Amino acid sequence: MTVLCNVCGTSIRSPIFTSGAEASLTSLCEIRPGQVEVSFCGHCGHLQTAPMENVEDYYDTQYNIQVESREQDDLYKMIDGKAVYRVDHQMDTLLKKMGLPKDSRVLDYGCGKSATLRRLASARPDLDLHVFDVSDAYVDFWKEFLPEGNWATHSPDPAWRGSFDVVTSFFALEHATRPCEMVGAIHGLLRPSGLAYCLVPNVYRNPADFVVIDHVNHFSEVSLRCLFESAGFEIIDLDPNAHDAALVVIACKTRSVAEPPPAKQVASLREQVDGLCKYWNEITDRVRRFESDHNEVARAAVYGAGFYGLFIVTCLRDPSRIECFVDQNAFYQGSRRYGKPIIAPAELAPDIELLYVGLNPAIAQQAMADTFGTDRHTYFYL
Ligand SMILES: [Zn+2]
Known part of the structure; x- marks a missing residue:
């Protein structure tokens, strides 16, 4: 088809x-x-996953990310033995990259509980913050840090058109079945020369993103450039290093001319994507081979309670x-x-011998060396 x-x-x-498989995991x-079902565009290097059934209803009523508590958050990473949580790192990166002049008018688009803007509200009370x-x-959640009228649900307030200095979007574009419409809407909400600041997962640094069923878009630097330029933005910064396993885009609302995607870079993306397909095609067998090779081991645990x-x-x-x-x-x-x-790692019984490491393979071995040392367990790495 x-x-x-x-x-x-x-x-x-x-x-x-x-x-x-008959069932899949969401993010x-x-x-x-x-x-x-993942497809690759040979023109712009975009990867996309066929949307789930009833996807609109899913986001309206079922996709409630971390609504159990105001403070609940993902672990970004351990730095010098200290847990750094994602929202703190997001706010630090935003302030470092954008500066945000005094009294800027900011909208967080597709914001969820908008924990990043909540932090921003206490760090920078001068800012005029809005969420959608x-x-x-x-x-x-919003009521606790925003004045009434500074939020909208289902569609943005028409009075907001052309009014924002900055529109942020943290991990939302990957869910959008029509990302061009979303970026076009952000363009319409910005004042002339206003800035869009967006974070999306980087599948080329975190292979899990390839197989989560609710991420319909898996952007590359090439396809992100194509997306923003086609909507009338000029890319100011496209950074794959500021946030682990994510791409950070800063784009200016301007009258730019979109360049055709470079064929050489698209071909190199295709090679990397072939590697991802092979990885995921073989992974269940790899897990099961390890399992049967270690049948005699009495006690086993999984490190990492995320994806x-x-x-x-699910493979065992x-x-x-x-x-x-x-x-x-x-x-x-x-x-x-x-x-x-x-x-917690400190609570792990000393005689648990087998540890299946459920972490991004790019960082898993280092994380185990930092947490337990290399020889405490028999490790399985994805
Ligand atoms: Zn394309």
């Missing part, structure tokens, strides 16, 4: 990857029916042998996943 590229509209004849680690999301689920950890459990022939999950995220500890307790 032919699909159209979400970014440039080119026809894509067939998917390059199908998971073949919130929920199990949803349906398999993942397609769902009503987060209004109670990778849960994925490992006998998940009942896993006693617990181990995770540095203090918000996870004490709760359960898959019926197993989540504990």
Whole structure:
């Protein structure tokens, strides 16, 4: 079946990857029916996943990210033995990159509970902050740090048109089935020469992004450039290093002329994408081979209670042998996943010999060396 590229509209004849499974994991680690089907656009280097059924309803009523608590957050990474949470790193990066002149008018678009703007509200009380999301689920959070009238749900307030100095979007564009419309809407909300500041996951630094069923877009630097330039932005900064496994884009509302995507870079992306397909095609067998090679080992646990950890459990022939999950995220500890307790590394029983490491493979070995040392367990790495 032919699909159209979400970014440039080119026809894509067939998917390059199908998971073949009856169920898939979302970015919130929920199990949803349906398999993942990924397509690659040979024109702009965009990767996209076929949307889930009833996707609008999912975001309106079911996708409630971390609404259990105001403080709940993802662990960004351990730095010198200290947990740094994602929202703190997002705000630090935003302030470092943008400066934000006094009294700037800022909108967070597709904001969820907008924990980043909540931090910003206390750090920079001069800013005129607004939020928008397609769902009503987060209004109670917004009320705690914004004046009434500074938020909108379902569609942005028409009076906001052309008024913002900065529009931010943290991890929202990857969910948008029509990203051109979303970037066009952000363009319309900005004043002339206003700036869009967007964060999206970088699948080339974190392979999990390739197989989560709710991320319909997996941007490359080439496809992001194409997306923003086509909407009338000039890219000021496109940074793959400021936030691990994410791309940070700063784009200025201007009258720019879009350049055609460079064919050489698109070809190099295609090679990397072939590597991702091979990786995910072989992974279940790799997990199971390790499992059967270590059948005699009595006690086993999974390190990481996020996507990778849960994925490992779904691959195992006998998940009942896993006693617990181990995770540095203090918000996870004490709760359960898959019926197993989540504990802190210090609580792990010394005679648990086998540790399946459910972390981004790019950082997993270093994380284990920093946490336990290299020889405490027999490790499995994804
Ligand atoms: Zn395309």
